[in-house]
Amino acid sequence: MEIKLNEIEIRDVVKGYIENPDDNSVFTMDGKLNIRPAYQREFVYDDAKRNAVIQSINKGFPLNVMYWVKDPATKDHYEVLDGQQRTISICQYVCGFYSVDNMYFSNLAPDEQEKILSYKLMIYKCEGTPSEVTDWFYVINIAGMPLFKQEIRNAVYKGTWLTDAKRYFSRKNCPAYSLASRYLNGVAIRQDYLETAISWACSSRSDDSIREYMAQHQHDSDAHELWLYFKKVIDWVEATFMVDQTKDYYPSMKGVEWGLLYNQYKDKNLVPSKLCARIKELIKDDEVDKKSGIYEYILDGQEKHLSLRAFSDSVKEAAYAKQNGICPMCKDEGGVNANKQWKYEEMEGDHKQPWHSGGKTVPENCQMLCKHHNKVKNGF
Numbered sequence: 001m002e003i004k005l006n007e008i009e010i011r012d013v014v015k016g017y018i019e020n021p022d023d024n025s026v027f028t029m030d031g032k033l034n035i036r037p038a039y040q041r042e043f044v045y046d047d048a049k050r051n052a053v054i055q056s057i058n059k060g061f062p063l064n065v066m067y068w069v070k071d072p073a074t075k076d077h078y079e080v081l082d083g084q085q086r087t088i089s090i091c092q093y094v095c096g097f098y099s100v101d102n103m104y105f106s107n108l109a110p111d112e113q114e115k116i117l118s119y120k121l122m123i124y125k126c127e128g129t130p131s132e133v134t135d136w137f138y139v140i141n142i143a144g145m146p147l148f149k150q151e152i153r154n155a156v157y158k159g160t161w162l163t164d165a166k167r168y169f170s171r172k173n174c175p176a177y178s179l180a181s182r183y184l185n186g187v188a189i190r191q192d193y194l195e196t197a198i199s200w201a202c203s204s205r206s207d208d209s210i211r212e213y214m215a216q217h218q219h220d221s222d223a224h225e226l227w228l229y230f231k232k233v234i235d236w237v238e239a240t241f242m243v244d245q246t247k248d249y250y251p252s253m254k255g256v257e258w259g260l261l262y263n264q265y266k267d268k269n270l271v272p273s274k275l276c277a278r279i280k281e282l283i284k285d286d287e288v289d290k291k292s293g294i295y296e297y298i299l300d301g302q303e304k305h306l307s308l309r310a311f312s313d314s315v316k317e318a319a320y321a322k323q324n325g326i327c328p329m330c331k332d333e334g335g336v337n338a339n340k341q342w343k344y345e346e347m348e349g350d351h352k353q354p355w356h357s358g359g360k361t362v363p364e365n366c367q368m369l370c371k372h373h374n375k376v377k378n379g380f
Contacts, residue, residue, distance in 0.1 A: 001128035005065075010057070010090055011117035017091040023163065024171055028091055033068065035087050037079040037158070044189060045085045047098075053089040054100045057119050058112075070127040081126060090121075149207060150191035157214040165223035168230075169194035175227070180234045185255040197230045200259020233262045241295060243276045250283055252291035265299050282306075287355055309361040311349035319366045320344050329373040337370070348374040 016030035026035040045053075056063060066083025080087055092098060094105050094116065105113065154162055169176045169188060176184070176193045186192020199205045202213040217223070237258050242248040275298055282294045286309070293305030311319075325341035347368040353359030369377065 001126055001132040003067075003124050003126045006123045006125055007120040008123050009117065010094065010119050010121060013087065013121060014091045014094045014117075017095050024166065026088060028087070032077050034071070034077070034079040035084055035091075045089060049085070050089040050092075050098070051100045053086050054093050054116075057090070057116055060115075060119075063121065065122040065124055067124045067126055070125065072127075078125065083123075148190055148192075148195075150195040150210075153207075153211060153214055154191065156211070157218045159218045161217045161220040161223050162214070164221075165194055165197075165226060168223060168227045169197055176230065179231065182249065183234065183237065183253055183256070183258060196259070197226055200233060200257070200263070201226055201229050203260060203263050205257075230259075232266075233259045236262050236266055240270055240272050241275060241279065243272050248276050248279070250279075250291065252283070252294065254292075256292055256295050261296060261299060268299075287361060303355065308355050311361060311363075311366045315363050315366050316349040316368060317344070318363065319349065320347060320368045323368055325368075327370040327373055328367060329369055329377070342368075342370050346370060350374050350377065 012029065013033070014028060017026075017028040018031075019026050024036065027033065028035060053063065063086060064083075066086065067081040068078040068083075069081045071077040071079060093100065096104055096106055098104075099107070105116070108116075154166075168174060170191055170193065172189055174188050174193070176197065177188050184193055184196055186196070188194075195210065198210050198213050202209045204210070217226075237253075238245065241253070278298055279294055282288050282297070283291060288294065288306045289309055290305065290307035293307060297303065297305040325343070325347070326339060327337070327342060327347065330337040330340060347370055350367050350369045351359045351361070352365050352367050359365050
């Protein structure tokens with residue numbers, strides 16, 4: 001990797017700045033500088049950070065160095081390797097996209113404008129192989145706003161497929177946001193939606209599985225297959241768990257691994273009206289602590305998804321004292337442990353009447369069992 005330091009005035013950097021909403025690309029320097037190549041994240045600076053860039057320039061404070069990488073297919077074209085957020089902040093301000101301290105660039109006096117335009121940015125121009133560029137991209141992004149895993153994967157598997165996938169999943173108000181934001185955690189521009197869609201499609205959240213999927217599709221002409229799959233998942237969710245689109249939506253539906261459930265149960269003969277009625281009962285059940293686990297529970301019947309309420313320490317201590325440390329199941333079995341006085345830490349709180357039979361988490365329904373019998377009773 002060959003790296004050379006250059007001083008470039010802002011007036012030269014902002015020439016011909018253009019944002020293309022069709023493909024989300026951003027170019028400046030009359031098309032010679034690609035500010036947002038495929039591996040770059042979206043613009044994530046908030047107003048305070050964006051304004052701080054301009055305020056630093058106005059005060060003559062130095063900005064951190066930026067890195068450009070030479071496009072090997074051309075003589076004088078570059079891509080921003082690091083510094084996208086600062087570069088866009090500068091260009092948008094000079095081009096009148098926003099104001100700082102209630103002053104647009106056009107409101108400034110000529111000498112104030114000249115101070116900004118003549119400000120010299122410290123730019124390292126880099127030239128190297130694609131693998132060297134990717135490695136350097138990792139290194140320089142360790143500091144600042146850390147890259148998320150999906151942003152790093154994007155740097156490795158850039159290409160036609162990724163460009164199209166980001167159109168569906170990685171922009172503000174993208175199609176995935178419009179269709180399913182109330183079901184998804186995270187933020188589209190930080191690649192959360194894209195990561196979720198891929199993980200659903202490959203039935204795994206593991207980094208290796210997501211990378212394998214991206215490697216297989218890297219050179220596909222588009223990401224239409226992933227988008228169609230994603231729409232099928234959301235259609236299945238709304239057709240299966242929401243008889244009434246308004247009444248049957250609950251905040252606990254946000255963040256459920258819907259794609260994984262779809263992959264496993266899409267061909268099952270489910271009855272939406274019965275599912276919705278049962279969901280409503282469970283939502284109202286105070287014994288269910290993890291409401292988001294309801295949807296998986298009604299499909300496989302495993303109570304572990306619900307994080308059912310547990311007895312407090314004071315209730316368990318009272319039951320332990322009342323039993324004098326004796327496990328009732330050991331006593332019923334007889335044998336050497338029939339009258340054994342277990343230590344408190346050797347026992348666990350248990351519902352005499354199980355939750356699925358109507359048992360509640362109240363002191364009268366608490367008993368202490370030795371760990372062995374508690375596991376046996378609860379099917380572990």
